[in-house]
Amino acid sequence: MTIAKLLQSATAANHLSDSSELDCELLLCFVLGVDPSYLKTWPERQVSDDHREQFDGLLQRRVGGEPVAYLIGSQGFWSLDLEVSPATLIPRPETELLVEVALELSLPEQASVLDLGTGTGAIALALAAERSYWKVCAVDLQQQAVDLAERNRQRYQLNNVTLFASDWFAAIPTQHFDLIVSNPPYIEANDPHLSQGDVRFEPASALVSGDDGLDDLRLVCSQSVDYLADGGWLVLEHGFDQGAAVRELLDRAGFVLVETRQDLNGCERITLGRHPL
Template sequence: MTIAELLHSATGANQLGDSPQLDCELLLCFVLGVAPSYLKTWPERQVSGDHWAQFDALLQRRIAGEPVAYLIGSQGFWSLDLEVSPATLIPRPETELLVEVALDLALPEQAAVLDLGTGTGAIALALASERNGWQICAVDLQQSAVDLAERNRQRYQLNNVRLFASDWFAAIPVQRFDLIVSNPPYIEANDPHLTQGDVRFEPASALVSGDDGLDDLRLVCSQSVDYLADGGWLLLEHGFDQGAAVRELLERAGFTLVETRSDLNGCERITLGCCHF
């Protein structure tokens, strides 16, 4: 079968979710070890029996619901291609809004930044790639996530990022940060979406946060004031229907200039506030 025939057959005969063509192209690129442009340039190239078998095995796992990012072991975020694994949440395009908002803040050239719950390191590494003067500390509860994020850091030689394991602030050295960012778990424990789609394969510890989804957001909001410099900022990602609740949490903790930003889908996604003593 040619590349074009294989892609046509795979996308036409199977239920693959919202982006069947893209899913199949990513899987085939992974199997062949080529860039996406190769598939467009050489659609008439024959696919060997071994490659076809590898592709079909991955395709069947995708049909069963496994995320493409886990199948190929990587996911694009910002300008980076990050290693991912089932030990971490898959970085999502919506989270790039948090990076954009952080980069727009008037922070010192040598800003001290803390990323809580770093996972793959996506947020910390994206910020580090844009601001080489920032000194970024990134932590995660899971050592396996820290190890993965460290591999991503080494790949891009981002030496202004330091990674270690911590249960939120528990192991953070006593210091003041100019910026704290976090994409914490924020899904309700009984949310039916946890049993649907790609989310079924992601670690629950990175998704679920109590009965109302706000347990970790409450902790971060209340404890961040002890780690922020005067005039420092806290930026939080949250669920599309949690903007009002997070604004209230920030205001209750004493933050000012509290506001919520919406993502490209018009959903409230990022809330930020400034800390003043």
């Protein structure tokens, strides 16, 4: 069977998601070891029986709900292609807004940055790739996540990033950062979406944060003031309906210039505040 016919039949037979066609293309690229452009350039190329069997196996796992990123072991984020695993949350496109906001801030040329709950290292590595003079420290509670982020760091030779395990600030030496960023867990424990779609396969520890989804955000907002330099910034990702609550947390902690940015879907997604000078 040719590439074109295999993709056509697979997409028609398997209503995987709103991105069924793209899902099939990504899985076939992974099996064949080619870039997406190859599928468009050589649609008449024959797919071997072995490759078709491997593709069908992955496709059935996708039909069962497994995220494509876990099936192929990688996910694009910012300018990077990151290794992912079920030990970490899959980087989301909306989190790129956090990177954009952080890069817009007026910070020292050799700024010190802390990424809390780094997961794959997506935010820390994206910032380090854009600002080679920044010194970035990234931590995660899970050692498996730290090891994964370290492999991603090594892949791009980002020597301005240091990674280690820490329960939020617990293992971080007392120091003052110019910028703290975090995409913490922020989903309510009883949220019905936890039993739907891709998130069923992602670690609950990276998703859930108490009955109202704000436990970790409370901790980060209250404790960041002790780790920020005067005039330093805290930039947080949160749920689409949590903007007002996070602004209140930042106000209560003494932050100034507090504001919330909307993502491409018009949802409140990133809130930031500045430690007073």
